[in-house]
Amino acid sequence: MTQTWTVIPDLHADPARLEATLRMLEPGPLAFLGDFIDAGASTPCPDDAAVLTRVRDLVARGGVAVMGNHELNAILYHRLGVDGVPLRTRGGKNAAQHRSFVEAFGTATPAALEWTDWFLSLPLWLDLGGLRLVHACWNQPAIDVIAARRPDARLRAEDLAEVAAKTTPFARAVDTLLTGPEIALPAGHGFVDAHGHRRDRVRIAWWRSAAKTWAEAALSVPDPAQLPIGPLPHAPEITLYPADAPPVLIGHYKMQDAPRIEAPNAACLDYPDQPCAYRWCGEAVLSERQLVTVQPGA
Structure with a gap:
């Protein structure tokens, strides 16, 4: 019998969203898609510690979780390279991104390092037998590159300086899985x-297998009329x-908008304005009937 999984996306230090989601779910094993930390401006009462403690407990009791890019960024932010310089620059935009985590745990404190050790134990991807989970992009060539060194999909401390530099095929593969093309x-x-x-690079919705044009494939473009007209190029990143x-x-x-399934076999669940989860029961074709939308205050 196929095991069912309820999949919960990015929480970003929002314990109210997590608890409201859990109250709406049927009993069963949980799977988390990463980005547990680093509250955004719209989170009313951020609490990184509450979210992390709850999620770690749920994982210890039979749940699973993959690493998000915010967890990887935190690992690098709180660790030094062999030259004594932080692997991720401290200050400016990075400090703003990590503000709620740093306010909770400090910078490179024992508590911060303990939590980032737990982040390092999370796999970059999971195949649950009929269902795949990854934070941002399932890219088989990138997975193959990482698996050749780390078949359990988990980074090691000795990988971190390389991953921070983003110059090798291994590092670029990690970046692809956690931030997308x-x-x-x-x-x-x-x-x-x-x-x-103003941007001269665009995110690509890699799960839209039928996409042929820039407008069909692009993400996070407020005015699609600003995109080129015509077909997508053949590029190794895509x-x-x-x-x-x-x-x-x-x-x-x-x-944006209401949660929806955009492809029969691939879906993004990160809808900050209308949080949701997905109840997977073994189906090969994803269905909007399996989306669980979270009502504020539920």
Whole structure:
């Protein structure tokens, strides 16, 4: 008999969202898609410690979890390289991203290092037998590169300086799984993102296997009219998820509007404005009937 899993996406230090989600779920094993930490501006009462303690307990009692990019960033932020310099720059945008975690645990304190040790124990991906989980992108070539060194999908301390530098195939493969693919727009093209910054690279919705054009494949572009007209180029960064592959669930992308299933075998569950979870019962074709939407105050 196929085991069922309830899959919960990015929590970002929001214990109210976590508890509301848990109250709406049927009993059964839980799977988490990472990004437990680092509250955003919209989180009313952030509590990294509460979320982490609850999730770690649920994992210890039979749940599973994969690492998110915020967990990897925290691992690097709180550790030094052999030169004594932090593996992730402290200050500026990075300090702002990690503010709620640092306010809870400090910087490179025993408590911060204890939690980041736990983050390091999380796999980069999971195959649960008919269901795949990864934080941002299931990219088989990248997984193969990592698995050749780390077949259990877990990073080691000796990998961290390489991963921080992002210059080797192994490091770039890790980055692909945790942040997803981006490609450069053609010369002369760009768009303004939701924060008013002009961008010349665009995120690609790799799970849309039928996507042929820039508009069909691009993510996080407020005005699609700013995208090039025409087909996507053939680029090594783009590996669209095969239509005959097992179903995969991801977080990471801060999708807009109501939660939905965009492809029969791949779905992003990260909808910050309308949180959701997915109840997987062995189906090879994902269904919106299995989405559990979380009501505020539930």
